[in-house]
Amino acid sequence: MDSHAQGLIFVAVSLLVALVLTIAPLSAGLAWLRPDWLMLVLIYWLLAMPENVGIALCWLGGIIQDILLGTVLGQNAFSLAVVAYIIQISYQQLRMFSLRKQAALIALLELFRILVDQWAQNLNGVSQTHWLVFLPVFSTALLWFFLRPMMSWLQRVFVAY
């Protein structure tokens, strides 16, 4: 198996893990902090393998997330496609950013994702929300500090370049 195929398999496995973590049951308090695993993993691949991971894959991942969560069909696909577009037009600069700068950008993107989520849920008739829904902005940005080094280590170990 050549390294390209290995890379694609690793992308697929990491996305599967991210999706399972998205629906893994958490206790009531921790659930508010649940980071946006899918977006983090997709952003990692958008930066690491921009020639293979693009807007279409992010859109597909978003649709699967919508099906899993029972949210409005298309809401996560939409926000992830926009995130992918933003990353894709400037990935060469973003790659050079420090971890801290990247985390700040991720916090902004996550805020956008949450706002889209709230808007779509309002369309669906959910009237009351809690300000705690914005907590993932912080947890997702913080997780990036651990996730990026870990993913690049795993990539070095499992995908021989």
Place this chain on the structure above:
Amino acid sequence: MGGLALALILLGARLESMAPLRTQLSVVAAPFYWLADVPSRLSAQFSGVFSSRSDLLEENRALRAESLILNAKLQKYIELSTENVRLRELMNSAERVKDTVVVAEVVGVASDPNRHMLVVDKGSRDNAFVGQPVIDAKGLLGQIVDVGVYHSRVLLITDSAHAIPVRISRNGLRAVAEGSGRIDELSVAHVAATTDIQVGDLLVSSGLGDRFPSGYPVGEVTRVAIDPGKPFAEINARPLAELDRSRNVLLVFSDKIAVE
């Protein structure tokens, strides 16, 4: 891609024809739910393997005692229900529909803590349908809002998008219990301040609206606050069903509702 997704969002909320598409797509979700449920299944299995003999004996004894008590209550219930049928015949009113239930296992909870939803392992394959009432041993839990092939999604009565017609079992007063977004609270809306309602009153489903069968316990009134400046009393209730603990729930098939 973005435009396509936006169109999906806007059309999905309005088009009826999107529902079957969702049912088909839900097949994709089955392996994910299976995987996410592995830890809790494993822990249940391990606790079964490693529980000690004395614990099991103790549990067995407790269950026997409970079964005895329940059987004794059942005798009285059988007599009461025959009496009830007889009285209804005297009054020329229809006999209450018989409900059958199917046990379903909870395999997931909504990962968004703002929504109160469960995923159960019965879908269109097991004849579950949208709008089907779901109960547990203590009371009414919610209703099915989304049916997949293998799974369905249950909206709990405490979700802020949910409301259920109830009546107070003490005096038959009708009201609507709305979800508050908190797992242990319902709010009873639009009850006039002069209404006879007390802390401790039992709310049961009234059967109005043809969605929930009548007579299932929903909640117990925990707070009645009457502010003379306001037209309505502020009433809170505690749901009786174990919304955040149930592992097994019951899907209710009542003949009247299933026909629709």
